[in-house]
Amino acid sequence: MKYALYIFILLGVFLACRKDKVGYKATPYILDIPSHFPDMIIPSDNPMTAEGVELGRFLFYEKKLSGDNSMNCATCHMPQNSFSDPNQYSTGIDGIQGNRQSMALINMGWENFFFWDGGKTTLEKQILEPVINPIEMHESWKNAVKKLDQDMAYRNMFFRAFGEGGIDSTKAAKAIAQFIRTLISGQSKFDVMYKYENSMPLTAAEQSIFQTIDVEEWAGYDIFKSLDGADCFHCHNGPLMRVKKFSNNGLLPNAFNDLGRAHVTNNPEDNYKFKVPTLRNIALTAPYMHDGRFANLDEVIEHYSSGIHMSSTIDPLIEFGSQGGVQLDAQEKYLLKKFLLTLTDNNFVNNPKFKDPH
Amino acid sequence: MIKLISAIIVFMFLVTSCKKDDVTPPATQYLQVDVIPTYTNGGAMKMNLDSVYTTPEGHQVKFTDVKFYTSTLKNESINLLQSSLFDYRETGGIMLRTSGDYTKFANLQGFIGVDSVLNHSDPSAFPNESPLNISNAGPMHWGWNPGYIFMNIEGKVDTIPDGINNLDHSFSFHIGTDLYRRDFSFTNLNWLKISDSERKLNLKLDLWKFLHNPISSIDLKSEFLTHTASGQQPLTEKVISNFQQSLQPY
CATH class of the missing domain: 1.10.760.10 (Cytochrome c-like domain)
Structure with missing residues (x-):
C-alpha cells in the first residue's frame, strides 16, 4: 500500500513537471491582397509562411x-x-x-x-x-x-x-x-477603373493613376462591356477579370482535335470547352488561346469580331456567333485594344x- | 495518516472519473429549400440541363444554365437568410440550406434578386461563404454599378429554318438592376421532414410556363436576348414577370 502511494505521488510529480513539446514555428506570411479583391482561401494543410x-x-x-x-x-x-x-x-x-x-x-x-x-x-x-x-x-x-x-x-x-x-x-x-x-496582380490601370466604377474609395496613388486614364481607354472599357460592342464581360469580369467556367468560345478545332474539358468529364456536352483565363496582363501573355493560335491581340479581337465557328457546344453567351461574331469596326477594335492594355500591371x-x- | 491520504486520493480519483460530460445541447435544426426546374406542359417532369426538349411549335430546345438570386428571406419580422444563389449546374437543386425552425416559416417572403443596398455594395466585402461574395457570384455579378444579375437563363434552340436540328441559335436572359427586382410571397408551406433535425421545402420552377406563359409567351425566334439594357425593356419586363410567376411551392 505504501509503495502504491509513492508511485502515485511520483507519477503526479512527473506529469506536473512534464514540459510542453518545444516546436519550431515558421513565421506566418500575410498576403498583400488588394482591397477590391475577395479573400483568398488558403488550404488548412498548407498555411502560408x-x-x-x-x-x-x-x-x-x-x-x-x-x-x-x-x-x-x-x-x-x-x-x-x-x-x-x-x-x-x-x-x-x-x-x-x-x-x-x-x-x-x-x-x-x-x-x-x-x-x-x-x-x-x-x-x-x-x-x-x-x-x-x-x-x-x-x-x-x-x-x-x-x-x-x-x-x-x-x-x-x-x-x-x-x-x-x-x-x-x-x-x-x-x-x-x-x-x-x-x-x-491588382495594381493596373484597370484596377483603378474597376474601383471607380464600383464607387470604391481610391488611394492617393490611385487618384494619380486615375488622372492618367484617357478618353480612349474609357471608351474601350465601354466597348468591352457593351452588349452591342465587344460583349467581353460575360466571361471576363470582376476584379479577377474572369469567371469560373469552361467555355467553347467558337474556335475551330485544331489539328490535335483537343476536346478540352471533355477529356476530364467524358461528357460530350463539354467538347471543346476550355477554362476561361484571366485577362490580366493580357498584353504580356501572347500567344493566345489554349493552343496559342493567335499571335497577338489584334488576331484575338478579330476572332471575336468575325471569326466565330458555330458548334453544338458553343457558349450561348457568344451571342452573335451565328453572324460570325460581334462585328466591330476598325475604331472599335482600336479602342478595345486600348482598354486591354490597361490591364498591364508593371508592378x-x-x-x-x-x-x-x- | 497514510490511510487517510490514500482514502482522499482514491475518493478524488473516483469523483473526477465519474464526472459527467456536459449536457448535450439540442441538435441544430436545418432547413433546406430545393428548386425543381420542370419543362413539360403542366410542369410535372424535371428538366435536366443539356437535355433536348420540344417547344409547342416543334422546335428543339435545351437549357444550359439556370441561376437566380433570392434575398431578404423572412416570414414577416423573422429573418431566415440574407441571400441565396440557385445554380442548377453547380449545386443541383439546392437553393439554400441554413439553420432555422421550420414552424416559424409557414410563410416565406423575399426578393427574386438582390436587395438594393446589398446590390450596390462592394462584392468582395461579403463574407467568404456568402453567395454575394464575388468569388461565389462569378458571372452573376456584372462587375460594375448595376450589381448582380438577379436571374440568368441560357440555352439553345433550333428556330433557324435550315432543316437541320442542330440547336444553332442561343437564347440568353440576364435580368438585373433595382428596377427589375421582384417580390415573392409563399404561404402555407409544407416543410417535409427529412430527419429529426432537417426539414425541406420544394419549389417548382416551371420553365414551360416561363417560356410559354398563356398571357405573355416568349417567342424564342425573335425574343432570345436581354441583358436588361436600354432598348430591351419590353422583353426584360416580360422575362422577369414570367419568371416570377413560374417559381411556386411544389
Whole structure:
C-alpha cells in the first residue's frame, strides 16, 4: 500500500513537471491582397509562411527539378511574360512539344481548377505534374528529392518551412504553391477603373493613376462591356477579370482535335470547352488561346469580331456567333485594344519578390 | 495518516472519473429549400440541363444554365437568410440550406434578386461563404454599378429554318438592376421532414410556363436576348414577370 502511494505521488510529480513539446514555428506570411479583391482561401494543410514562400521561390526557379537539370518552372512561366510562355507550345527537356499553351500564373490563389481542361483541382496537385511529365521536366520526384536532399541549404530551408526534417514531393509542392499564391496582380490601370466604377474609395496613388486614364481607354472599357460592342464581360469580369467556367468560345478545332474539358468529364456536352483565363496582363501573355493560335491581340479581337465557328457546344453567351461574331469596326477594335492594355500591371512583373533568388 | 491520504486520493480519483460530460445541447435544426426546374406542359417532369426538349411549335430546345438570386428571406419580422444563389449546374437543386425552425416559416417572403443596398455594395466585402461574395457570384455579378444579375437563363434552340436540328441559335436572359427586382410571397408551406433535425421545402420552377406563359409567351425566334439594357425593356419586363410567376411551392 505504501509503495502504491509513492508511485502515485511520483507519477503526479512527473506529469506536473512534464514540459510542453518545444516546436519550431515558421513565421506566418500575410498576403498583400488588394482591397477590391475577395479573400483568398488558403488550404488548412498548407498555411502560408514566410519560410514556405521563400522555399517555394527557390524551388520555382530550381533546375534540379528537371531530368537534365536544364529546366525550371520559370522556363515555361517567365516573369517578364507575366509568368507565361511566349512560345506557342512549350518544349520539354527532350525537345518534345506539348499541344497546349502554358497558362499565365496570375492570381492563382483564387482558382479552383488548373490546366486548360481543369484536370487538377488544387494548386498543390497541379504542381506535382510538370516535374514527372515526360514532355516537360521529365524527372521522377524521387530523383528530384534526392538531388535537393544533397544540398544542405535546401535541407535547412525545408526544415525552416515545415518545422521538421526531411524533403519530399508533397512538401516541395506545398512550398511552390505558397510562392505561387503570392503572385497577385491588382495594381493596373484597370484596377483603378474597376474601383471607380464600383464607387470604391481610391488611394492617393490611385487618384494619380486615375488622372492618367484617357478618353480612349474609357471608351474601350465601354466597348468591352457593351452588349452591342465587344460583349467581353460575360466571361471576363470582376476584379479577377474572369469567371469560373469552361467555355467553347467558337474556335475551330485544331489539328490535335483537343476536346478540352471533355477529356476530364467524358461528357460530350463539354467538347471543346476550355477554362476561361484571366485577362490580366493580357498584353504580356501572347500567344493566345489554349493552343496559342493567335499571335497577338489584334488576331484575338478579330476572332471575336468575325471569326466565330458555330458548334453544338458553343457558349450561348457568344451571342452573335451565328453572324460570325460581334462585328466591330476598325475604331472599335482600336479602342478595345486600348482598354486591354490597361490591364498591364508593371508592378507585378517587376516585383523583386518574384524574381529568381539563385 | 497514510490511510487517510490514500482514502482522499482514491475518493478524488473516483469523483473526477465519474464526472459527467456536459449536457448535450439540442441538435441544430436545418432547413433546406430545393428548386425543381420542370419543362413539360403542366410542369410535372424535371428538366435536366443539356437535355433536348420540344417547344409547342416543334422546335428543339435545351437549357444550359439556370441561376437566380433570392434575398431578404423572412416570414414577416423573422429573418431566415440574407441571400441565396440557385445554380442548377453547380449545386443541383439546392437553393439554400441554413439553420432555422421550420414552424416559424409557414410563410416565406423575399426578393427574386438582390436587395438594393446589398446590390450596390462592394462584392468582395461579403463574407467568404456568402453567395454575394464575388468569388461565389462569378458571372452573376456584372462587375460594375448595376450589381448582380438577379436571374440568368441560357440555352439553345433550333428556330433557324435550315432543316437541320442542330440547336444553332442561343437564347440568353440576364435580368438585373433595382428596377427589375421582384417580390415573392409563399404561404402555407409544407416543410417535409427529412430527419429529426432537417426539414425541406420544394419549389417548382416551371420553365414551360416561363417560356410559354398563356398571357405573355416568349417567342424564342425573335425574343432570345436581354441583358436588361436600354432598348430591351419590353422583353426584360416580360422575362422577369414570367419568371416570377413560374417559381411556386411544389
